[in-house]
Amino acid sequence: MDVFKLFIHDTTWPFILEIMVRSCVMYILILLFLRISGKRGIRQLSIFELAIILCLGSAAGDPMFTEDLPIVQAFLVIFTILLLYRFTTWSMMKNQKIEELLEGKPLYIVEEGKLVIDDVAKEKFSHDEFFAEMRQYNIEHLGQVRAALLETDGSLSVLFYTAETAKWGLPIFPKAYVKVEQFHPYTFYACMFCGCTQIYEQIQGQRCPRCNHTSWAQAIRDAYWSL
Numbered sequence: 046m047d048v049f050k051l052f053i054h055d056t057t058w059p060f061i062l063e064i065m066v067r068s069c070v071m072y073i074l075i076l077l078f079l080r081i082s083g084k085r086g087i088r089q090l091s092i093f094e095l096a097i098i099l100c101l102g103s104a105a106g107d108p109m110f111t112e113d114l115p116i117v118q119a120f121l122v123i124f125t126i127l128l129l130y131r132f133t134t135w136s137m138m139k140n141q142k143i144e145e146l147l148e149g150k151p152l153y154i155v156e157e158g159k160l161v162i163d164d165v166a167k168e169k170f171s172h173d174e175f176f177a178e179m180r181q182y183n184i185e186h187l188g189q190v191r192a193a194l195l196e197t198d199g200s201l202s203v204l205f206y207t208a209e210t211a212k213w214g215l216p217i218f219p220k221a222y223v224k225v226e227q228f229h230p231y232t233f234y235a236c237m238f239c240g241c242t243q244i245y246e247q248i249q250g251q252r253c254p255r256c257n258h259t260s261w262a263q264a265i266r267d268a269y270w271s272l
């Protein structure tokens with residue numbers, strides 16, 4: 046392998062200078078684009094915004110170092126993307142169907158302290174991913190949660206029970222989310238699949254009455270309340 050060709054090849058000093066100028070121009074163009082698009086930040090991107098950013102990345106990157114690519118062509122690409130972006134956001138505002146098609150719908154994943162099993166079964170989300178997200182809200186178990194909604198940008202919205210109204214719930218921290226081997230009388234257990242809680246005496250044949258799974262973790266009720 047020719048190391049010189051790999052790193053330098055036919056890069057001349059004037060072209061180095063040109064790359065720097067090109068990069069500055071594209072940088073300013075992208076800043077302007079993001080400013081005009083009205084987007085505030087990129088912490089959470091919906092699918093369609095991600096598509097825009099990917100198109101933009103290529104349109105901005107290539108002209109920085111491609112000698113025979115005039116900047117005006119890149120500008121046209123960026124301008125077209127901007128028009129598309131504006132048109133898409135406008136049609137999403139006008140038409141609910143288009144919005145759902147492009148951004149998806151918010152999804153209930155917890156209702157009244159239990160996971161919404163239809164969606165778990167369809168694998169629209171995974172336990173791990175979602176528990177990790179919930180732990181960041183200082184949630185120790187599902188009995189604390191009245192409702193949790195997965196927003197279209199991937200963020201989570203949570204409504205809590207008060208300390209008084211919290212139910213028995215499925216623990217979501219790893220050390221407590223373990224399958225029990227031995228059951229004890231008068232003790233609450235939570236189905237590890239759907240979060241349904243039952244006292245030992247109600248559990249027949251170790252099957253969950255709600256989802257039919259047979260893995261149970263010891264349920265928790267008390268929790269540290271930071272709210």
Ligand SMILES: [Zn+2]
Pocket residue numbers: 236237238239240241253254255256257258
């Ligand atoms: Zn269950």
